[in-house]
Amino acid sequence: MAAKRNISSGVYLVIDPSMEEGLLLKKLKAVLPEEIAAVQIWDNFHKGQNIQDLIEKICAICYLHNIPVLINNQWELLLNTSLDGVHFDVIPENYNEIKQTIKREFISGVTINNDLTVVKLAEMYQMDYLSFCSVFPSVTSNSCELVSFDTIKATRKLTSMPVFLAGGIRPDNIHQLKDLPFEGVAVVSGIMSSTDPAGAVKNYITQLKANKK
Template identity: 45%
Template structure:
């Protein structure tokens, strides 16, 4: 398989696997062409979905662009599919060391922080690959995430060298305002890209707002 890049920031795309598969893959490829830096499959499966088949289809596209693919919560799937590069935890797992032993291969990991800096400290201690703060703004896809104040992200930036992502209601417009209040390395987005008519163009708009230089 093609080697994927690590994760340092940029645009982190979260996919809803309940979306019609053909449309999902079409929009994903457009977003990858636009320069997405990481992809996650959200834990929102239809009962009829063949998870491993969809993971392979998504993973094949991601590999073509050297973009890492994460699975939300279901770390066991790392043992079943080499198309997955890592797992995203919604909260601190009780048995992370056992999980690492069970997977039996290197993998990346990230975690959601809903404002508790103890989560950031745990992520740093266990050498995770990134932390994502949810939610910065109200958003239907952010679920039950509480609103995180920019000051919390700013404090986290002082305590860890891990890449910090912000998520929940993120738009190109509020990225610019948020950057004035706190530093961060990237944004995690679902509908802001996947609901766009032109995901490729939309990714570039997000990257412009982040101040990421793009090749012509």
């Protein structure tokens, strides 16, 4: 069994599996030589889609660069695919049972907003990372409430777990995050909707590095 991959800092890329497959894989191949922390497959599959086949194609591309691949919510797919882990929108009440069912090490993360009790739960369950949503207003994160910057700052008093920020983040507003404790940003449309996804990633990375100076 391969060693557990780890999520690094930088750009956490969320991809939409309902995108035309050829275009999705082409764009994914274009961005992976860049500094990608992880790839998450949004659980937005269309009817009749060969989900396992698509997941294996995505994993094969990402693993050439040792980039972990996670599924959004549908943890059962870890039982019969090469996925590294799962990102939950909400921590399931039966999380410990899920761990026992999967029977192998896996990466797990959860979306949080202004309720820091979720941070304590994630710590208790020994999850791997947190993702705040939504930092700015966003079309793709319209189900998330806006997160207070004070809430994000308070996380460091509760955990040393890696923190990612999501929702409406663009290269031209990353500077507004300068005083916040975080390891990276989660991006959906800002990269995969671009005609130059590799260039878009480079732009995000450039601004993130500038932000840390």
